Amino acid sequence: MSCELTHSVLHGYLDGELDAARAAEFEQHLLSCPQCVAELEAQENLRSAIQRAGLRERAPEKIRRHLEAAIGGTAEPVKTVTPIRAKPSIRPTWWLTLAAAAVFVIVLGSRFLPNLTQSRGGDEMTAAIVDAHLRSLQPGHLEDVISTDQHTVKPWFDGRIDFAPPVHDFVSDGFPLQGGRLDVVRGKTVAVLVYGRRKHIINVFIWPTNEQDTSPQQGSQLGYNWIDWRKGGMELVGISDVSAPDLTALQKLIAQ
Amino acid sequence: MSPGFEGSDLGVLDLQERARFEQLVLPHVDAAFNLARWVLRGRNDADDVAQEALLRAYRFFRGFNGADARAWLLQIVRNACYSWLEKNRPMDLSTEFDEQLYPQSGTTPESLAIAGDDKRRLTQALEALPPRFREVLVLRELEGCSYKEIASITSMPIGSVMSALSRARQRLQQSLTQGPAAKNVEAQREL
Numbered sequence: 350m351s352c353e354l355t356h357s358v359l360h361g362y363l364d365g366e367l368d369a370a371r372a373a374e375f376e377q378h379l380l381s382c383p384q385c386v387a388e389l390e391a392q393e394n395l396r397s398a399i400q401r402a403g404l405r406e407r408a409p410e411k412i413r414r415h416l417e418a419a420i421g422g423t424a425e426p427v428k429t430v431t432p433i434r435a436k437p438s439i440r441p442t443w444w445l446t447l448a449a450a451a452v453f454v455i456v457l458g459s460r461f462l463p464n465l466t467q468s469r470g471g472d473e474m475t476a477a478i479v480d481a482h483l484r485s486l487q488p489g490h491l492e493d494v495i496s497t498d499q500h501t502v503k504p505w506f507d508g509r510i511d512f513a514p515p516v517h518d519f520v521s522d523g524f525p526l527q528g529g530r531l532d533v534v535r536g537k538t539v540a541v542l543v544y545g546r547r548k549h550i551i552n553v554f555i556w557p558t559n560e561q562d563t564s565p566q567q568g569s570q571l572g573y574n575w576i577d578w579r580k581g582g583m584e585l586v587g588i589s590d591v592s593a594p595d596l597t598a599l600q601k602l603i604a605q
Numbered sequence: 606m607s608p609g610f611e612g613s614d615l616g617v618l619d620l621q622e623r624a625r626f627e628q629l630v631l632p633h634v635d636a637a638f639n640l641a642r643w644v645l646r647g648r649n650d651a652d653d654v655a656q657e658a659l660l661r662a663y664r665f666f667r668g669f670n671g672a673d674a675r676a677w678l679l680q681i682v683r684n685a686c687y688s689w690l691e692k693n694r695p696m697d698l699s700t701e702f703d704e705q706l707y708p709q710s711g712t713t714p715e716s717l718a719i720a721g722d723d724k725r726r727l728t729q730a731l732e733a734l735p736p737r738f739r740e741v742l743v744l745r746e747l748e749g750c751s752y753k754e755i756a757s758i759t760s761m762p763i764g765s766v767m768s769a770l771s772r773a774r775q776r777l778q779q780s781l782t783q784g785p786a787a788k789n790v791e792a793q794r795e796l
Contacts, residue, residue, distance in 0.1 A: 572631030
């Protein structure tokens, strides 16, 4: 009455964990087993219901802060601003001070600051971008234009900003475009492209620069990896909780 | 080089190691918390247990062989969760899924799709599963772990992962489609 494969191999098939020969064998079996066909459909529905429900819960910020504080030792005063490239891994307690400072200066107003094209990176810049990344992960803050179609996302930016960010979908390479938005980083309006990577989000911040092209530089702050490069009059910073190699892969695709 | 570091109780790693920890382990803080939240069925307990597991991971980071930082961290989190349950809620570990309450019956894809739209119902159904079923579902569906990773996190033979997932999904399905109705039937029988 009940097909025994519905309770075993079907799940390996559903999860893409069967080798090619066993997968082909199971597909052959599906042609003659309505029970497995129905069960496979039910299981696919269950899976998409789980995905739609958004059950994955993010860690509260205090966990990161506690950990950073514990592993960073006692707080020390900020003495100098270390260039981002010279020392990608700054002390976390420092970072928090700088993040707070970055928020503060945005409140003060950007006219007291060098603009983005003049200040090359810097810890405040990284801090502000990590901050913007965290902000974007709040419900409803990720995208202003939700589309997987680059021809929808690209025109959306027209008229909203005075530069044209490079918008491409890399779904076949495992980085589907999910949308775009405008964000404000250190008082400047920047374009942000949102890419997916498995269950993770990658934000790519883009703004114009007059400076020369640079090869990608990587680092991590507060558990988020970032990659920063300049190409063709644009500075781009990708940031995410995906692994550094994943970020590099996306960087290569965008920079192509 | 780094004042304050030597004075810290946790200052067991040199700067280079600490940078490596930040790069390899910190990206998985959400995964660590999420696993603890589901195994422990609540955010508050998960806060404490995940926090402690992360500090533990930091202390033992030297012993990490560098292969898969996420699986390594999640294994530590999982162990911490089970130790916590043994101490604080041993009933969670002994309660098996009550097949009487959730008899298997004709699940249709349609009924499931309707039920599945409800986050609250899915959460309840997941939380009604025994922790050992809940964890494989969370690792697979919410964290996207491979069978191999699930095997190493849960110390289960890789061959058992598929059958554990299969049983977990069937039970989840049953409680989604049968849960409240079955309870009513039981209640009526009592009368």
